[in-house]
Every structure is written in structure tokens, then in C-alpha cells.
Amino acid sequence: MKIVSIGEVLWDILPEAEHLGGAPFNFALHAHHLGHEVCFVSAVGEDPRGDGVLDQMAQSGLSTRFIHRAPDHPTGTVTVATDSSGLPQYQIHRPAAYDFPALGQPAVDALLTPAPDWISFGTLQQMSAAAHELTMKLLANTPTARRFYDVNLRANSFTPDLVRTLALQAHILKLNEQEVPALQEIGGIQGESREQFCRNCLQAFQLDAVCITLGPKGCALFLNDEYLEAPGFSIRVADTIGAGDAFSAALLHGLNAGRPLRQIADFANRVGALVASRPGGTPQWTVADAMAL
16 A cells, blocks of 8 residues: 655654654554555754664665755654653654655655555644645545544644544544543543443544554454454563554554454554564564564
8 A cells, every 4th residue: 555654753862872763754664664655754954863864764665755854953853761650751852854844746746646545644743834734735635545643642742623633634543542531532522431432532533443552451443333452462561662653554554454353453463562572663573573472
């Protein structure tokens, strides 16, 4: 399938190292790794970190054609610390280059010819007017493309109106269990159980599917009036950065192939767990590694 992923690319700065990341970038790389044609749309600065992004994309086989060089803004960075439960905490430094994506008409034509099967987006970059305008333009010009929205809320990087707008553009909505209360409030969604939340969320935003990641407990998935909770896999966690993004790529992979619901959820859980067992957001992995868990 052909996927357009629009969003932030940045460097995760950990105490011991810097890793290339950003949820939409991680997703794009993992989807590319699964054999799909991925067009990643973002921007980097005219600085060494921006050079590093382009170099690593080229080495990974991911096209750099849709990456704008923003001369007046630095390549994105996030300082990452781990809390007492092992979950990453992010200090986002903005404005950053990824807030200012830009595409000339030849690049737009290349994105849309042939039309993409999917357009994927998150929330963080969409706080930027330039990024939001470009995303809405691409969505308006690809009426046949299905839309995947990874909610991925970060402190001070969303508004209720923005989340509602993006959710109403989506066909598939993915969030984690910590984000459920925020979505309940934003969407006025009731439901005491996960299943009822998924059903009501689907109706509120006119979605085709809702997926909730549950960390080591796996995920909940609602599609075609079928609901299931698929267990996770026991692993030794290196860090959880990028695990949800790898899960998203594997989820979309299964949804696009029309596989049975349990098989889709199982494979996504495997890929997410495998990435969490290795350091960084985009470690090397194979399908065989995931299936061996």
C-alpha cells in the first residue's frame, strides 16, 4: 500500500544518547520496513541534526523528497526522561523545523499520483498552523484515501477543538489507555467499559475502527461491530520509545490486508513488544523476530 505520513521528525535526547524519532517518523519507518511505499512529509533545519535526519532516512531507504529544509528553525529535539514506572516523559522544544513543512506543486503531485491508500497523522505537529493547513489540503485532495489518526497526546501540545477536528477526519483512531479519559471529555463519550467506550467513540467521530493500546497487557480493538482484547507479550523492556508507533504500523498493515481481527491485534502486539525490547524508537527487527515471541 501507499502511505502518506505527515508529522514531526526529531531527535530524542536521552541521558546516554540521541536517537532519531518523532511518532510519525517512527511510524513511517516501521511501515516502510513492512514493505509499503511510504511518503514522509515533514521539515528539518539547515543544521547538523537536520543533515543527520536526511542521512538516516536515505540509509533506511525512506525517501527524503518530501522533507523541507527550514532555514529559520532548528531541527526538532525532545529531552526524554523515564519516570518511576518506566514510562518516558518528554520535554518538547518548540518552535522547531517540523512545525513548518512545505511542499511545492511537483512534490504534491508526486504524493497524490497515484493516490495514497492511507494518510496518517498525529496531534503534536498539528498545533502548527502551517502543518495543519498542509494536512487539511492533502486530505481534501485525496478523497479515496483512508485516514489513520494516532492521538498521541503530549502536555501543552493539543487543544480539545484540534483533537475533535482530527478525529472527525479519521477512519481509524488509535490511542493508549492513559488517553481514554481525555477523549471521553473531549468527545463527550460515555462508557464504563473499554468496549462501550470504543463503540461510543466510533459513533461520536464516525469512525470505522478504534484501537486502545494497553501497554504490557496488549490492546483492545473494535472493528465491524466486533470487539476483542488481545494479550501482550512478556519481554524485557529496553525502553518504550517508538513501541506504540511500531504497533501502529503493524496495525495498519493488518487492517489493510483485511486479516481477521485477532490476527491483526496479535501481530501489532508482537511488533510493539519487540521494539520495546530494543533501545531507541526505530531499532532493526524482522517479522520472524516478532513471530518468535
